Amino acid sequence: MKEPKQLSVSAIESGTVIDHIPASSLFKVIQILGLDKIDNQMTFGTNLESKKLGRKAIIKLAGIFFEDDDINRIALVAPEAKLNIIKGYEVVEKSIVKVPDQIIGIAKCVNPKCITNFESVTTKFKVVSKKNVALKCHYCEKITDQEHMVIL
Amino acid sequence: MKNKSLVSIDDLSTDEMVSILDLAEKFEKEPIQPILEGKVIATLFFEPSTRTRLSFESAISRLGGKIVGFTDASSSSVTKGETLNDTIRTVNSYCDLIVMRHPIEGSARLASEIADVPIVNAGDGANQHPTQTLLDLYSIRKTQGSLDNLNIFLVGDLKYGRTVHSLLMAMSRWNTIFNFISPEELRMPLEYKLYLDKLGLKYYEHSDFTDIINEADIIYMTRVQKERFSDPMEYEKVKNVYVLRNNMLRNTKEKMRVLHPLPRVNEIHIDVDMNTKSYYFQQALNGVYTRQAILTRLLNLK
DSSP: OOOOOOOSSOOOSEEEEEEEEEGGGHHHHHHHHTGGGOOSOEEEEEEEEETTTEEEEEEEEETOOOOHHHHGGGGGTOTTOEEEEEETTEEEEEEEOOOOSEEESSEEOSOTTBGGGTSOOOOEEEEEETTTTEEEETTTOOEEEGGGOEEO | OOSOOBOOGGGSOHHHHHHHHHHHHHHHHSOOOGGGTTOEEEEEESSOOHHHHHHHHHHHHHTTOEEEEESSGGGSGGGGTOOHHHHHHHHHTTOSEEEEEESSBTHHHHHHHHOSSOEEEEEETTSOOHHHHHHHHHHHHHHHSOSSSEEEEEESOTTTOHHHHHHHHHHTTSOEEEEEEOOGGGOOOHHHHHHHHHHTOOEEEESOOTTTGGGOSEEEEOOOOGGGOSSHHHHHHHTTTTOBOGGGGTTSOTTOEEEOOSOOSSSBOGGGTTSTTBOHHHHHHHHHHHHHHHHHHHTTOO
16 A cells, blocks of 8 residues: 655745755755854754655755855755755746855865965865865865865 | 966966066076066065075075065064964065965965965975976976977976976976886875876886986986885885986986986985086076066066
């Protein structure tokens, strides 16, 4: 017998749903998007079952729509995240986050001798590989790869 | 960018590099010119580097410029905990250009974003030392007549050697064949080899160079430091393999020259000094002309 499908989180009238966030990255996504600083209604779900990710998280944001540049900032921690733009309870647009060409802030340079780890400077990286994300530091020119990436 | 600084060798286009070398050639013919008269150049050496500092100060002096600065951080406010940001902001208003040497990587890039005056990176940790690279290019071009179609031997510590990495990046703009000669533990990092692959440039790796030395147009020697080896036995095994001796140069090409960024310890035997193919002391002198050209260019004075 088939089990009835049920949404764990209630639907929104208008806004953005960010799905397929790795459960372990939910709070980083909240931080990167600054969701803790806005007043809109939002729902977070985490440790939801996912065939693809094992455990995933989902964020539903009422009345919030992102510019590509803003939402793509989460690609470092949620590279497979999917966006659903909702209007009138309907999904009107679907998209996948893309790793941007440049990352400002967000990540820490892996090089302990880098100036960004000594002075209060915003980190800045050129994305040199998007598949297995690799960042080249604008300052020390060293590469930070996904395995060693630390989110600020 | 607020001003034109020289932080990384990659900041320069090939045309800009060639144009600096051309200008350096003019300074070699006429090294004393009053171009920097009335200008104040700050030389901020957050770590000591006597050779580089003297070369810059000689270049500035020969152009009639005045020098302010410090020769190591212990004699400056840095020891009181001043940030780089504050030091640069302050010195910025005292001078027309800042030459800086700093042990932290990326410090020169940061300084160039803070300062209104041009910054010349005289070495930021293991990262970049572009004026060294330009003087190497100058020396290569001067001795070979061109930068095209040369067979460059890079010898010694190719893993940690900032100088050889920058030289490789710069020479890869021309049609260059590279021979990498190093102990197993100090091989050229993969990223540089991948870069050459992408450009379609040829390179060969060897652990010894006695058999192939006669093919070289330039032999660029670097120091193999004991501290780089995790196993001291490994160092003992290889330490004499990367020493250049005069008898090894017997059948090398007539125009071949031996370069070294200096200071040398024992990797070039002193019997090579008498050979006309040794070029490292002339190379150091070329550094003054090259730096004269860089300073002049960054200040838009020629």
